[in-house]
Structure formats: C-alpha cells, structure tokens
Amino acid sequence: MEQIIFYILSLIMVVFAIASVTSRMILRSVVYLLFVLCAIAGFYFLIDYNYLAAIQLTVYAGGIIVLFIFSVLLIHHIESKLDVASLGRRILVGLASLVGAGLTLSVIWAHPFIVAENSARSTEVRDIGLGMLSYGDGGYILPFEVISILLLAAMIGAIIVAKGTRLTIKD
C-alpha cells in the first residue's frame, strides 16, 4: 500500500516538475510547482515526519506560492507566452542534464548504503523542539537564533528594496 502511494507521489513529482519547467504560461508553471510541493509534503507524511510535512505545506504551499502568484499577477500579462530558448540550446541543456543525472544515479546505485533496520519508532514534534533549543552537545540553539535574525533581516531588506527609490530621495 505504502509502496503504491510512493510510486504515485513520485510520478506526480516528476511529471509536474517537467511540466513546470517547460510550460510557456507562467501562471500554469507556478500552479504545477504547487502540485510538486504538495506531493513532497505527502512524501514527508509517508516517511513519518509530520512536522516537516506541516512546515512544507504552510511555508511553501501556503506562503511562497502565494508570493509567486502575487508577483506574477503584478508583473506579467497573463495571456502572453514566455519566450523560450532556441531548440538547439534546449536539446544541449537537456542532454547535459541527462548525462549529469545518469552520472549521479550510477554513483548512487553503486554505493552500498547500510540501512538501519529497527526504525519503527516515529518521531515526535517534542523531540525536534527539544533538540532545536538545547544548549548541550548536538544542540541547535545557535543556528536557530541565527536563522531568526536572518529572517528578520530578509524581511526588512525585502520591504526596503521593494519600496524603491522613494525612500531615499527626499523631494
């Protein structure tokens, strides 16, 4: 059962990712990306990390996609089609991507992963929170604080940059 769900999810991921990078209508491309992100959240549910799935759904599918749609609606004419790269360039890049994927996959499939068997224990949100706020060995309190400062700085920077030159020129 889980196997079938995994295959369906990975099919959705790959097909809609290809559709997202090849579609010539930008809004459709954003919506295809939304499908890919939702499939990834389903994958997190399947692998039993509910916290990550919730974050994926709220931050990516809820926040970033809405941001993309807003900017597309502000900037683009919806009906106009994107211009694409020339056919030769697309074929060249596609071949290069295929070669890179083949190389990576051959390395992955040749590597003997030592899979741990006794992983029936499910992860609780409590463990994640305690580990992220612990001072001791393997604690992640410093990156956690740094990321909060980074988010604050990005927020202020985004406001200032998007406001444009009107902030600096006094008339």
Next chain:
Amino acid sequence: MIQGVSIYEILTVTTLLFFIGIYGFITRKNLISILLSVELILNSVAINFVVINKYLYPDMLQGVYFSVFIIAVAAAETALAISIIINLYRLVTSVEVKATETMKF
C-alpha cells in the same frame, strides 16, 4: 522508513527532480521562472537530507533540522528575490534576463 521502498528509489526520484530544476534554471529566460527552478532544486536537496536521516540514522534528527533550515533560508531568499524583481520591473519594465544589464540600485 517506507515499507517496500528502498533508499535507491527515493534518491533516484530526488536526483531527477534536481536535474529537472537545473534544466529549467538554464533554459528559462524569465527571472520568476528561474526562481521556480531554484525552488525545485532546494526541495530535492531537502528530501535527500530527510531520507538519508530516516534510512541510515533513524535515531538522530540532524537531517530534519537541516531541512527546516533549508526551508527557512528558501523563504527568505524568495522574499528578497521577488522584491528585487518587482523593483527591477519598475526600473526597466521587464523581468527578462536580457533586459537586466545593470546591477545598480
């Protein structure tokens, strides 16, 4: 771990996602589309962290932390990039790559 699914199959899917993202990153001519491809690449890397954590070291949580940080950094990066793109659209009324010849703000 998922019953009946080996780590190789999951890594295959994420590798495909990664290279689809790279294909879009190179062939697209529009700044927002390039940003979409970057999101694909970041997501495939986040899945890799989670899967390797779950399959190889199921007692630890390091991969989950790194995925959370990747998602946070991706959110910050997208917000900044979209604000830059909107500002650029005001300056040159276009978001094509070939129209952005100057980095001056």
